[in-house]
Structures are given as C-alpha cells and as structure tokens.
Amino acid sequence: MAPCIFFRRGACMNGDSCKFTHERDMSNQRDFGPVRPGFPDIERLAITSAKKNVINKEVKSKLACRFFSQGSCNKGDGCRYVHAPTVTPPEQVHSDTNLANPSLDSPSGSSLPKALDSRAEVACSFMSRPGGCQKDSCPYLHTANEHGMEISATQDIKDQDLDDDLSRNILGAMVKFNEVGHVLKVSFPTDFSLTCIQGFRPDSSPEAIVDIVRGLGFDVTTDCVRILKSATVLEPKATVKVEDPLFATELCSRLKDQGSALNATPISIAPRQTNCRKVHISWHKSTRSAWLNFGNGEIAKRVAQKFNKGKYKCLGQSIRSSAPSETSHRWGRGGFRNSVPWTIILSDVPGHATSKDIEAETKILYDKPRHIELGASSYDALDAEVSVMVRSQLEEHGPLELFHLAPSPEGKRVKAIAWFVDEEDARSACDLNNRPLDILKMGRLTVTLVPSAKIKVSTPIYLALKTTIDDASMTWKERHLRLRFYQDAISRFTTMKVEGDDAKDVASARKTLDDILRGVVLTDGQCEIGSSLFSSNRSAHNKLKAIERELRIVIIGDKTKRCLLYHGPPEKMQRVVRQITDILKEESLSNFEISLYDEHQFSWTIHGGFKSMVQELGKDVAVFDVVSRKIIINGTQQQFYAALSMMNGEYRFKTYPLSEHKSEGECPICLATDDIDMPVETSCKHTYCLECFESCCKHAASTSTNQFQIICAGDGGECGKVFDLAEVKKQVSSAVFEDLFKSSFKEYIGRHPQDFHYCKGVDCGFVYRCTSAANSKPPLYACSNCPQRLCTSCHENWHGGHTCAEYKDLVSGGYEALEKVKKELNIKACPKCKTLMEKTEGCNHMSCLACRAHICWVCMAAFETSKPCYDHMFEKHGSIGLGLEHFAY
DSSP states (O other): OOBOHHHHTTOOOOGGGOSSBOOOOGGGOOOOOOOOSSOOOOTTOOOOGGGHHHHIIIIITTSBOHHHHTTOOOOGGGOSSBOOOOOOOOSSOOSOTTOSSOOOOOOSSSOOOOOOOGGGGSBOGGGGSTTOOOOTTOOSBOOBOTTSOEEGGGOOGGGSOOOOOOEEEETTEEEEEOTTSOEEEEEOGGGOEEEEEEOSOTTOOHHHHHHHHHHTTOOOOGGGEEEOTTSOSSSOEEEEEESOTTHHHHHHHHHHHTTOSOEEEEEOOOOOOSBOOEEEEEEEOOEEEEEEEESOHHHHHHHHHHHHHTSSOBTTBOOEEOOOEEOSOOBOGGGOBOSOOEEEEEEEEETTOOHHHHHHHOOSGGGOOSEEEEOOOSOOOOHHHHHHHHHHHHHTTSOEEEEEEOOOSSSSEEEEEEEESSHHHHHHHGGGTTOEEGGGTSEEOEEEEOOEEEEEEEHHHHHHHHHHHHHHTTTGGGGTOEEEEEEOTTSSEEEEEEEOSOHHHHHHHHHHHHHHHHOEEOBOSSSBOOSHHHHHOHHHHHHHHHHHHHHTOEEEEETTTTEEEEESOGGGHHHHHHHHHHHHHHHOOOEEEEEOOSHHHHHHIIIIIHHHHHHHHOTTTEEEETTTTEEEEESOHHHHHHHHHHHHTSSOOOOOOHHHHOOTTOOTTTOOSSOOSSEEEOTTSOEEEHHHHHHHHHTHHHHOSSSOOEEOOHHHHTOOOEEOHHHHHHHSOHHHHHHHHHHHHHHHHHHOTTTEEEOOSTTOOOEEEOOOTTOSSOOEEEOSSSSOEEETTTOSBOOTTSOHHHHHHHTHHHHHHHHHHHHHTTEEEOTTTOOEEEOOSSOSEEEOTTTOOEEETTTOOEESSHHHHHHHIIIIISSOSSSOGGGOO
C-alpha cells in the first residue's frame, strides 16, 4: 500500500481510516524526552540577534508541536518543533501533568505504538468543577475519583503546597512555631513600628539607608529596609520596619531635631488575613496583520465573515477580519486589468504564522485568496526570552520561591505565575503592571496580585455539605472569586481553594466556608444533644452511623464540648434530630466514668487489664478513652462496682503482657481492629482511626505535661513518638491542623500568665502583652477585635491619668459586687493564673485549662499533678466530694 503523503507533512485528517499507510521516517527521529513545565532558569541572559538561532535550537527543539497533535502542521520535517508520536494514555496520572508527552524509549523495531488522539493525555478542565464533565465523548483525559473530583496528583504546579513557615496570626498575635508545635516567638503589631523615609539619593542602596539610620542612634539591619520600586526616580522611598514600638516616632523626632533633608512618616501595620504571595503575569502574544486579496467581492465578504465567526482560524487562534474594500485602481501596469481588486485585513494573526498557514485555513477551494501579504510582527522575541526578562524584573522586587511559565497553545496572551518569599515583595511587584518592556517593543505587562485561601476537609464532610457550599458560592463569580476542589490520591481529604482579586473578598469567602464546615450543634429544641452515649455505647454508635449512610450526612461527636455536630443540608436536620432522640430513648443506660488518676492504674489498663475487663463485662459495656485517660462503663451500677473491684484487685482474673495483646492494625485510642474508619498509618507503624487520630491531635495540649507535643499513643502509650507538624498536616483536615496552633499557643499563654493576658471583651479572646506594675504609665491596649480599651498592667478599663492603685480605689464598690456574683455562681479564680473557673458538677478536683494547675475546690490549694490533689482532699477534707468514698481507689 502506498504511503500517505499528507501524513509525512503532519496534515492527514483521516487518522486510522486513511486508505494509505502512515509510516514514519525513523532516520530523522528526534529526542522525545519529556518537556519540562515552563522554561529552565536562565539568569538574566543578554539576548542578541547573534544568539537567536542558538535559542531556537535549544528551546524550540524541546517543545512539542501543538499543530502536529491537531493534525494540521504543514512544515513536515522542516518544523522547528517536535513531532512526537502519540501513545496510549497511562493508567494513572503522573504527578507532573505539564509534560507535553511521556518519555519514549528508542524503538528497537519497526513497529510503533498505535497512534491515538493526543488530547487523551491532557486533563479535562471540566473535571475540576463540581458537576464534572458531562460529555461522554470528551476526547480529553478524565482523571477523577468516584465523586467526579480532580485528584491532587493531577494538580498542576500552580496548586501545589509551598513550604509552610509555621507562622500564624492567632488571637491578635503573630506566633512562630517549631517543627513539633512549640511556640518559639510571640509578636504583636504593637511590638513593631514601620516608617517611610524620603529625601535620599535615587541610587542609594539598603546598606546606605542602614548607615543613615544607625548614624541617628538606631540599631537596624538591611533585613529591616525595603526600597520601594514603585517610587519615582525623583522621589525615592524606603520603608524601615523595626521590632520597637517607639522607633517610628523617635526617628521622625530626631530627623526634625537635626534639620535633616530626610523626612520620615509612621505607617500603621495591619495583620494579614490571606496568602498574598502569588502574582499572575501575562503579556500579549506576538501578532501581525495580513492582507488577503480576492478577485470577487462576494468571496471576500464570505471569507471575512467566516474569520469573524470563528469558522476559519489561524494556527488554532481566532482572528478578526475587516470588511472587504475595493481598490480604486481597476487597471494595473501595462494596461492589464487588476485581478485582485478586493482586500480584507486580518488582525491578531499569530506572529510566527506564514502565508501558507493562512491559506491552509481556508479549506474550501472557492474561498482561497489570490494573494496574501503579511505585515511585520509586533515583536520577534520568543516566550522563553520574554520570560527571562520578566523574571529578572520580578526579582528586583524580592526573591522568588517559584516561577512558572504556563503552556499557552491557545489564547492571545502568554501567562506566567510567580510566588514570592515575602508577601510585601509580591505587593511591590504589582507596580510592574502596565509597564512597557523593550523586548516586547514597548508592549505592556499585566501583573496582578492573587490573594488565596485553602481549606482541607475530610471528603465525607465535603460531600455532605456540597449543595450548601454550591449555594453559598453562587454569587462569588460576580466578585471575581474562583472556587476549585481537588482531592488527595486516596480521596480521604478534599481541598477547597478560593482565589480572587480582592483580599477582603477572599477572606470573607474563607469565613463563609469555615462557618459552613464548622457544623451545627444538634439540639432537641431546648438543650444540646449530648455525645457521650454515642462515644461509649457501641450499639448507639452503630445506629448513628446507619443514619449517616442513609441520609448521606456526617455527625461528629465533640468530646470536649460533649455535643453532636451536624454536617449536611439544613432540610434534613430535623429528621436527624428525631431519629437520634429515638436512639437515646432506646439505648439510655447509666454511664459511669473511672478516671485513671495515677500511672499504675493507667499501666494496668493498657497492659491487659482493659482487655480482661471487656471479656468479663462485654464489648459494649466498657469503653477505654486513652486521650482523656478514662474508662466509661455503660450499664448498671453493679457492673460499675465490678469494674472498680477489678482495678482494686478484689476480683481475680488473668492478665497478659502487652506483647501478647498487641494486635496488628489495632487503633491505639479505641482499640478497634476490624472496623477502623478511614485508617491513618503513622511513621512509627501504628494505625489509627481518622477520628481518633484527629482527637489525639486536638487534645495534645490537655495531655502534655510540659510543652505542647503530639505523642503517639501506640503500644499502650509507650511508643513515645513525637509527631512533627509536617506528618500531621498530611493526615488531618486543615481545621484540625490550624486548631493545633491555637491549642499550642493557648497552652503557652497559660504557662506564662505574667507575660500575656486575654482581652476581657465578651467572646473576644484576643491576647495582649502585660507590662510591669512598676511602670507609672503603662501603655494602653486597644483591642482590634472588640471595642475594649484596657490597661496592660492591672488589666482593668483604661484609666487615663490615674495610676492602677488609684483606679482600683475608685471602683472598689464594683469590685465587691463582682465578688458577690462570683460567690453566688460558684465561680472562683485560679490561685496561680487568676483565670475564672465555674464548677457545675463532679468531684472537688478542678484543672485549670490555662495554666494546667490541679486545684482543690474547697480550699483552692494548687498542685502540679492530680494524685497529690486527691491525697490532699482525702487527708484534709475527708472525701473528694462525690459520696462514693467506700469505693475509693
């Protein structure tokens, strides 16, 4: 069979149905290695015309020809781009989705892989949308899970997670953490001052600014100085940020006193709410004009309409056409009649297009122009050359963490994305917006800041709330907000990413999502529905899970607040409440808690004691919570007494060493083996239920005796592995992960009551730094979260010209009234940190959530651990306040 001449030119449109053979000349085979996503780092190349051919060979020869993949390349072997053969799409998507083609081994024989549609290797963009792609015959790759959502492994470079600097804005403070969650440094906006300096020489460097400021008696470094690129040459500006609240005012004062030509202006510092280190950069692709001549006006009009309607394109690019015009010269030279009197002008023709490219697009023979004349390109530089210049311009504003030139076979603009190390550098780089570049022949850049926020949530919760999220985000498009979803490789978590043009809008959208994902506390109309029964009674727990599966909702028990959180459509909530109420009526039994006060009791429990207790009492009767160190007995009072007797040694049974009881795949928290829900495999080879692992992380602060740390509960609590935050981040939702920082910081505040204090505003919770009482004029704390204005020394309302002692005398009457109310409500202050506590039930042993002190509620004596506190209560007061002293253990 004869070879197909059109296939040799890359222009055969018949594919496998072609009557001629599609054989490739392997003698001129090119390197079909993978194409890198973006261009390599070329540091400030001096591009000259002499180097143009070198760049063409080094850069262009590595790029796949997009027209060949569409079957429309007419360059044949003379094409400067790679004509890579198409291959069968891989069974699973590789992590780098920007590869134009997979790497191919050199063929050892004459046979080649069967040619397929190359679009099958390109991910379908509709799969990332909530509804997925609705086209069964879609030629693009559908890489999605069972829910139709994109897998994170297919995310391109612009969605990858960059390094977390472990700094967070928490309760009005900027807190720096180490790799395991310990607080390293706490800073407040009031600890810093920022000033803008003007009047220095235009060519001054940061070092010169540092010398000037040091000459005035201030200790600053070059890290504190930033010369603003947005300032004009005639009026250069620089900002200096120092960790000294009085620096800005003192600098202004000293410059005025010395009559300096420099002047400084203090600038307020606002806390950040979103991630603003990313910028989008784009510029117009090179274009040219083309004149098409026709001998007939009707043909010219028809072709112009087809170009304007998109039926005719040029190299896949839509272009515009002018209306046909007739030349006034009907006769040419020598008296011959002009054969091409009608002309249309095409605009936005790709700069590298040739007359043959345009002629090839007019597929109908009767539409062919008689002559084509091309204008000059708007610029001649390659995308790689321009990207080098653009990157160098960006780096003048600050170091980049990442730069990516996006493939742009379609569209009229070249697009790139850059991540800066510092947010202020990204904001400064936006001054490049609308700035002309010489390499573009004065074409202008577009540079925009892209505020973004990410939220990671478990996939079941996302699916339960999907309709609610979709309804809430319907109006976001009007505010130029974009919401995307993608999942991890095993579909355990779904990440939602919000991007927009305005940081406030992004922060508002983030807050909306947080409110939705927080869940709704279930109530029976009068009070909250408790969660203790469902966490301790297996039968009730199984019935609750059955409701979740039936209604496709999620209910999570909050062990700290002892309530149930509902995640699902609002219209299903009342039905859920009715069914849960029925379960409570059916399964209501008395619950008894046995707190494991000392290490001996806890060790007895984990070394076979609890296993034997379950064998004696039943699996659904005894429940062990390692995190809170409690055994919960769901049953009769006799079963509770039997459990106490076992622990006291009055009831003899065989116990086993830990090694004999250790089971592969057993959750260290709930001891489940056969029904682990969404298992989490840790680096120390222990397997947790996802809910148990997240609970372990949430309660890390309450179980830590020294500094905050998340310790593995495996091997009966003897594993001792301290999880770092990088490992925890991979296993938990973003809400739980961010709560870890809050828990660690709150624990740190509780351990330093002399250094930090909570704002007294209602439901405020912000923190401020305390000052010494010896300061006759302590500074004012004006809370940014509520209207409170407080004294940082006595922590009372701001008292202006009065000292703290004078103000206390003035309000002594109010103080006495407060003490009376506290006594009536059984509220007392912690003897160590003065945090107010209310006792509503239980024994007289209280634990301060702030400073972790163990307190006797009768005499307010404080202890470091719980056992001395209980010994004290028995010795000094005769009981612990429960009336079960004869069962004491």
